[in-house]
Amino acid sequence: MVVTRELADELPTEEVEAAKARAATLLLAFRHGNQLAFDTELDLLLAENAEREVTTLLVWVAAEAVRKAYAPDVADRVLRGLARRAPYGTAEVAVDEEAAGAALLLEAVAAGDVTAVRALVAGTPDTTYLLGGLVQAVAMMLPLLPEGEADEIAAELRRRHAGRLPTPRCTT
Template structure:
């Protein structure tokens, strides 16, 4: 039987779970190149003074990933290589606007080519620009829809994602 002793500065279990969630949000934003979400998550951490606990969790996550992917001696070489190549300024998420091909994505979605859509998303380092381009395309198409169609599309999306929306009876004013 292993006996563990809680240290004075150690986080309680529920705080660890909260910090893991914050770390995951930060990692997802960084992984997908979403600079706005990354900056927002970072600002929240700084406002809460939670930098140390989240940094610890990020290091733990990275250590686990290295441990599972590499043997110990290879893992150390990988980490040393990463340390040598670290950029001078790490305050920004790397983005690559050139690889975001929203036109190809829109064509693939229109043609129902699920495999092509998945491949495009997977090969795009920065999905923020890809989805931003898709959003721009949709905005450009909205004026071309017949009157009332956009409202029906929005209502269908709400039904799919929010469940049934109760109808609001029209106010009947009697003069």
């Protein structure tokens, strides 16, 4: 049995269902070019200040559609392409490998600059390359650790994730 609890700022289930219906109305009107229905529903939402909830649901619907329509690597390429094709000045989303600042992230962490870390993460919607660069940096640092330190870190990670990690194989 799965137990869920409502967070303080979370919408009640009834409101989520109502918001889903409103998001579906917006999507149908947009898809079929019914500008009048789209504008009417959008005006109602703006008057009720429900923009955040409906935007979240629209993004969820879009993510589900992309997930069902494309293989994961293809879906990422499609979304990156959409971001790149946005008119200049409206999006300017950095989604390529060169824009992922793993070195900047490491420097900000080393300097204890929480604001810079948050800005880098928030400014990188496509974290694939950022996290990949971070993993590469950690791998490059491992040989610099004192003897036995990597084994202690691995043991601590195994303790934290007991039962979820495979046991190491003996290589002797």
